[in-house]
Amino acid sequence: MSEPFGTRLRRAMDERGPLCVGIDPHASLLADWGLNDDVAGLERFSRTVVEAVADRVAVIKPQSAFFERFGSRGVAVLERVVEETRAAGALVVMDAKRGDIGSTMAGYAEAFLRKDAPLFSDALTVSPYLGYGSLAPAVELARESGTGLFVLALTSNPEGPEVQHAVRADGRSVAATVLAHLAADNAGAEPLGSFGAVVGATVGDLSSYDLAINGPLLAPGVGAQGATPADLPAVFGSAVGNVVPNVSRGVLRHGPDVAALRAATAAFAGEIRAAVAGS
Numbered sequence: 001m002s003e004p005f006g007t008r009l010r011r012a013m014d015e016r017g018p019l020c021v022g023i024d025p026h027a028s029l030l031a032d033w034g035l036n037d038d039v040a041g042l043e044r045f046s047r048t049v050v051e052a053v054a055d056r057v058a059v060i061k062p063q064s065a066f067f068e069r070f071g072s073r074g075v076a077v078l079e080r081v082v083e084e085t086r087a088a089g090a091l092v093v094m095d096a097k098r099g100d101i102g103s104t105m106a107g108y109a110e111a112f113l114r115k116d117a118p119l120f121s122d123a124l125t126v127s128p129y130l131g132y133g134s135l136a137p138a139v140e141l142a143r144e145s146g147t148g149l150f151v152l153a154l155t156s157n158p159e160g161p162e163v164q165h166a167v168r169a170d171g172r173s174v175a176a177t178v179l180a181h182l183a184a185d186n187a188g189a190e191p192l193g194s195f196g197a198v199v200g201a202t203v204g205d206l207s208s209y210d211l212a213i214n215g216p217l218l219a220p221g222v223g224a225q226g227a228t229p230a231d232l233p234a235v236f237g238s239a240v241g242n243v244v245p246n247v248s249r250g251v252l253r254h255g256p257d258v259a260a261l262r263a264a265t266a267a268f269a270g271e272i273r274a275a276v277a278g279s
């Protein structure tokens with residue numbers, strides 16, 4: 001049986017720090033890097049990021065949307081990015097935000113979490129808004145293949161609260177319900193469960209939420225969306241040690257120079273380390 005994602009992630013965070021660098025090849029970034037908005041530009045951009053940082057950060061998060069927009073040739077680039085990232089020692093969290101009825105969810109799970117799949121990743125972002133139970137096939141396959149999930153709970157965008165803060169008949173919010181399901185799926189896991197939540201670093205006061213899910217908290221929003229590493233202790237409180245902060249554009253805007261990408265990554269990593277240590 002494969003070593004669980006949560007165990008591998010904890011080790012990677014301890015060895016390399018918790019920073020996750022996102023690969024988000026926006027058309028505007030390709031232009032800023034002097035690249036064409038085509039498959040060759042996509043490939044050069046993504047593989048430069050892998051070369052610059054995959055040997056030094058715990059996690060790389062490719063944003064599938066920016067590869068899918070080029071069709072099958074873009075997806076082929078994504079396959080190479082996944083392979084090269086893992087070869088360089090970083091874990092891959094595929095940000096594809098999949099979610100569907102259970103029988104279809106099984107197909108999505110096979111696409112990303114089955115060991116011999118071309119896009120086999122260490123973890124996948126998923127949406128629970130067809131009901132957390134619809135994710136069961138992905139939870140089951142993740143357990144089998146030693147992979148993980150990051151379930152959208154409290155997203156970093158301003159539109160999220162209208163759904164996520166909605167209160168159910170039992171008085172509990174939708175997001176709190178997602179967190180409670182994750183805690184149940186992570187019960188008894190050591191040192192960390194494999195089923196994480198996406199909780200934006202921009203969301204502000206989380207004191208009414210129980211973030212003690214015994215799993216990782218993927219925190220987008222640092223950098224371009226306005227949150228800073230210094231905000232993390234106040235937002236996540238005692239759960240800050242399980243936070244995996246994601247920075248995409250905040251690092252990527254320093255390319256295409258590899259040394260500059262590395263310097264930006266090191267600066268974020270240092271600020272995050274200092275913020276977490278001082279909390």
Ligand SMILES: O=c1ccn([C@@H]2O[C@H](COP(=O)(O)O)[C@@H](O)[C@H]2O)c(=O)[nH]1
Pocket residue numbers: 022024063095154155156157198199200220221222223224225246247248249250
């Ligand atoms: O709540 C969420 C969930 C996912 N994301 C994704 O993270 C990155 C953020 O990129 P930045 O350039 O650092 O803003 C991007 O891929 C989003 O789709 C998120 O921002 N918020």
